[in-house]
Each structure stands twice: as structure tokens, then as C-alpha cells.
Amino acid sequence: MNRKLFFYGQGLPYLKINQYPGTLIVIEGADCSGRSSQISSLRSWLEGQGHAVLDTGLRRSNLVGSAIDEAKKGNTLGKTTLSLLYATDFADQLENKILPALAAGFVVLADRYIFTLMARDMVRGASKDWLRKLFGFAPVPDMIFYMQVDPQVLLYRSFEKYGTLDYWEAGMDICLSGDIFESFQIYQSLLAHQFDKMAEEFSFIILDGHEAPETIQKKIRRDIERYFDDGKIVSVVTDIISEEQEEEGRRLASG
Numbered sequence: 001m002n003r004k005l006f007f008y009g010q011g012l013p014y015l016k017i018n019q020y021p022g023t024l025i026v027i028e029g030a031d032c033s034g035r036s037s038q039i040s041s042l043r044s045w046l047e048g049q050g051h052a053v054l055d056t057g058l059r060r061s062n063l064v065g066s067a068i069d070e071a072k073k074g075n076t077l078g079k080t081t082l083s084l085l086y087a088t089d090f091a092d093q094l095e096n097k098i099l100p101a102l103a104a105g106f107v108v109l110a111d112r113y114i115f116t117l118m119a120r121d122m123v124r125g126a127s128k129d130w131l132r133k134l135f136g137f138a139p140v141p142d143m144i145f146y147m148q149v150d151p152q153v154l155l156y157r158s159f160e161k162y163g164t165l166d167y168w169e170a171g172m173d174i175c176l177s178g179d180i181f182e183s184f185q186i187y188q189s190l191l192a193h194q195f196d197k198m199a200e201e202f203s204f205i206i207l208d209g210h211e212a213p214e215t216i217q218k219k220i221r222r223d224i225e226r227y228f229d230d231g232k233i234v235s236v237v238t239d240i241i242s243e244e245q246e247e248e249g250r251r252l253a254s255g
Contacts, residue, residue, distance in 0.1 A: 002019040002020060002021050003019065003020065003021075003142075004019055005019060005020055005102075005139055006139065006140040007136065007137060007138065007139055007140065008114075008132070008135060008136050008137075008138050008139075008140060009132065009133065009135070009136015009137060009138075010136050010137065011136070011137050011139070012091075012094070012095065012137045015095065015099065020099075020102040020103050020105075021102075021103075021104075021105040022101060022102035022103065022104065022105050022106045022107065022108060023102075023106075023107045023108070023142050023143075023227075023228075024098070024102060024108045024110065024139060024141040024142050024143075025042075025107065025108065025109050025110070025141065025142060025143045025144075025145070025224065026110040026112075026113040026115075026141045026143065026144045026145065027039055027042075027109070027110070027111060027112070027145045027146075027147065027220075028112055028113060028115050028116060028144060028145065028146045028147065028195070028204065029112075029146060029147030029148070029149065029195075029209060030147075030149060030151075030154055030169075030188055030191060030192070031154070031158065031166070031169050032149075032154050032157035032158045032161055033147035033148075033149045033154065033209045034147055034149070034209050034213060034216065035111055035112065035147055036057075036111055037213055038145075038147070038213070038216060038217060038220060039055055039057075039109050039111045041213075041217050042109060042217070042220060042221070042224075043055055043109060045217075045221060046107050046109075046224075051106075051107045052104070052105065052106045052107070053106060053107050053108075053109060054097065054098075054101040054106045054107075054108050054109070055108075055109040055110075055111060056093055056097055056098060056108065056109070056110050056111065057110065057111035057112055058086065058089065058090075058111075058112050058116065058117075059086075059089055060089075060093060061088070061089040061090075061092040061093050062092070062096070063088065063089070063092040064085055064088050064089050064092065065089055067085070068085050068086065068089060071085065072168060077173070079121070079124045079125065079126070079173075079174075080126075082124075083117070083120075083121045083124075083126060083134070086117050087117065087134055087135065090114065090117065090135075090138070091137060094137070094138070094139070098110075098139075099139070102139075110141070113138070113141065113144070114135040114138045115144070115195070115198055115202065117131075117135065118131045118135065118194070118198070119191050119194035119195055119198070120191065122194050123171070123174070123187065123190045123191055123194060124173075124174055125174075142227065143205065143223065143224065143227055144202060144203065144204050144205065145204070145205045145207055145220060145223075146195060146199060146204040146205065146206050146207065147207050147209040147216075148192070148195075148206050148207065148208060148209055149209035149210060150210070151184075151185045151188035151189045151192060152185065153209075153210060154184075154188050155181065155184055155185060155188075158184070165180050165181065165184050167180075169184065169187070169188075170183045170184035170187055171183050171184070171186065171187025171188075171190070174187075205223060207219060207220070
């Protein structure tokens with residue numbers, strides 16, 4: 001069933017797509033919150049159910065994805081430049097990957113979305129109004145899951161995974177503390193605060209990221225199955241209404 005494509009602002013004015021049969025599912029959360037593992041398991045499950053799946057995420061644009069990685073190595077990027085590079089990365093993927101996949105009926109799994117970008121930018125001092133305009137071209141997802149994890153747990157997971165802490169994920173560029181461990185916890189706490197504020201506004205489905213991955217995956221699958229089942233009900237009702245309208249039209253035409 002085709003659904004109307006809604007945007008948070010004006011959308012991309014030169015694209016004529018306004019309806020699509022696909023589904024856009026977002027999993028948000030901090031680095032090391034467990035998003036990517038959930039996306040991987042979800043993709044396997046959805047494909048096993050017969051769905052065509054595209055997964056996407058930050059810095060995967062053919063246009064600027066690798067350029068962002070290179071630019072971040074010097075630890076000298078300004079806040080606005082960083083924000084605009086990520087916005088460009090997202091816009092390129094939206095136009096060339098996400099929207100075409102939705103139009104083709106794919107389930108698109110987004111490993112983070114504009115909410116991570118907005119949270120990061122607001123922590124760095126960007127205004128909410130400016131960000132709303134900047135990311136107004138983003139489509140409203142069908143479902144948004146948020147992996148909620150305590151910053152102290154993120155610290156342990158990050159150090160276990162990488163053996164060190166990332167300069168940007170620790171917020172060292174905004175001088176929260178001279179100690180990278182303290183800076184990391186402050187920065188991740190500020191991000192979590194922004195996510196918590198967005199959760200109600202954007203209808204996040206909050207998941208306890210401290211639970212076992214298998215438990216979290218079961219909850220995600222349960223909610224997705226319910227969403228698809230509700231969609232089938234809506235589709236059936238729509239088909240019945242359409243048939244009744246057609247029959248009424250034939251009756252009037254013959255009468």
C-alpha cells in the first residue's frame with residue numbers, strides 16, 4: 001500500500017515523489033549503544049520474511065562520506081562546517097539511496113538519522129530553529145527506535161571496543177574538560193539530555209540499551225510486526241472503500 005510521504009519541513013522541492021510503498025525504520029542512539037548489531041539482526045530477519053532491505057547510516061555518502069572521515073582526522077573542523085558536511089552526507093544518501101529504495105518498496109533501516117545530527121549540533125550551540133530549517137528536507141520515518149544507555153556504560157563499552165576514546169565522541173572540540181574521560185561523560189550526558197527531549201516530540205520508541213541484545217531484538221521485531229499488521233488492516237479497509245466507491249460510481253453512471 002502506498003503511503004503519503006511527509007517531511008519535517010519542505011522536503012526536497014525538485015523531487016516529485018510524494019507517495020511510496022516502502023517503510024523507513026530508524027534506530028538511534030550513541031556510539032556503542034548497540035544500534036549496529038540490532039540493525040544487522042533486523043536485516044537478516046526482515047530478509048527472511050521476504051522483504052527487500054536497504055541499510056544506511058552516517059558518513060556513507062559517495063559524495064562526502066570519505067571526505068568527512070579525512071577532515072575529522074585533523075581535529076580542527078569548525079562546528080558549522082562539521083554540521084553542514086553531515087547534512088550534505090545525509091541529503092546525498094536521501095536523494096540517491098533512501099527515497100529510491102522507498103519508492104521501490106524496500107524496508108530502509110537507518111543506523112542513526114537526523115536526530116543524532118541535531119543532538120550533536122545543539123550540544124555545540126546550534127539553535128533548534130536553524131536545525132529545523134537545515135534538516136527540513138528529511139522524511140518522517142515510519143518508526144524510530146532509541147537505544148537508551150547510561151553514559152558511564154558507554155564509556156566502558158567504548159574503551160572495550162576501541163581501546164581508546166574518540167576525540168569527537170568525547171566532545172573534546174568544545175572544551176568541556178581537559179580530561180578526555182571526564183569530557184566523554186559530560187558530552188554523552190548532554191547528548192542523552194537532547195535525545196530525551198526529542199523522544200516525546202518525535203515519538204521515539206525507547207529501548208533499554210542495558211538489556212541483552214536478544215531481548216532488545218525481540219522487542220523491536222514485535223513492534224515492527226504490529227506496525228506491518230496494522231498496515232495490512234488499513235490496506236484492506238482502503239481496498240473495501242475503493243471497491244464500494246467504484247460500485248457506487250457504476251450504479252450512478254447506469255442509472
